[in-house]
Amino acid sequence: MSAFVVHRNGRAATAEELAPLAFAGYAHFTAMQVRGGKVRGLDLHLERLRLASMELFGRASPDDRVRSRLRAALESGPADVSLTATVYSSPGEFIGEAGDAEIELLVRTGPPSSGPAGPLALATVEYERVLPSVKHVGEVAKTYFMRRAVRDGLDDAAFVDRRGRLSEGTIWNLAFWDGDAVVWPDAEMLTGTTMGIVRRQLDRLGVPQRVAEVTPADLPTLAGAVVMNSWTPGVAVQRIGAVPVPAAPRFLELLHRAYQAEPLTAC
Known part of the structure; x- marks a missing residue:
């Protein structure tokens, strides 16, 4: 079991898959704190991804597919993590209309955080x-x-x-x-x-x-x-x-x- 992961569509992402994304800027995401392998407000995160996908791409991945890909990433690492789920379309950002291209999901985990102490x-x-x-x-x-x-x-x-x-x-x-x-x-x-x-x-x-x-x-x-x-x-x-x-x-x-x-x- 590795400490943290980067998954694309439910499996470990390769360097070849990630390289184009370093130069892309048309995507949306949600970020969450995972504790004990669980999330607060999961319904709100799923709704955010769904509505933003409809706004940017005109279609959205089903919630159960998104959940399965989040789960795959969480099962590969520690119980407490920061998780970012980013949605993009493989044709890239300079395509006028992406047609029927699949909506892709990139999931990254990292160390948990509780923010600055303030004030x-x-x-x-x-x-x-x-x-x-x-x-x-x-x-x-x-x-x-x-x-x-x-x-x-x-x-x-x-x-x-x-x-x-x-x-x-x-x-x-x-x-x-x-x-x-x-x-x-x-x-x-x-x-x-x-x-x-x-x-x-x-x-x-x-x-x-x-x-x-x-x-x-x-x-x-x-x-x-x-x-x-x-x-x-x-x-x-x-x-x-x-x-x-x-x-x-x-x-x-x-x-x-x-x-x-x-x-x-x-x-």
Whole structure:
């Protein structure tokens, strides 16, 4: 049994199969943390892959086929891993219409992660992603703005859209706390799987939630902020742009409790 794997369509990928992908940029993916060979929010990951495939390729692999290929990768390595599943089409990205070409699935596993400890200081950047509802590859802007923030002595960046609304982070969803309810930004963004898990579990816990436009000018009226992604349901944010954000340990604990309430599911 090897430590980590790269599988293409359910079997170990060869160098010849992987080489063309080093120069490709038309694909989408989902990322997840696997613990004990199981995943939280598997239904959300499958839905993400299915909907994004329909958007990019006009067709999607059946969920049971995707699950079998995820399972094959997990059976080849340790029980706790980070897993990335990337969907692409073999004809390549510069083909006007891929016709009936098979939708390919590349699965990669690596060391598990729980994200940074925080609290984080975020730069604000005016930026809107193309196809924000799709977790697609080849987004140089995310890494560029993250690195620019680090160069300037910060930890990462948050995006502000053309209407002045905070939307998301480079690789994160944003969430805010008003002292009583969780506030989700009203803007075009990628709806994260962890965000989906937390929202449905907060509903089950009876925690108030609302969706509202949040601008940098609104930050002084809020009682806390976090970022979340597949690594973690919440890392505290202490500053966004020039505005300090108060610590909100109750908010952070609530998000982690909601996430832990989501059952783990085998692929």
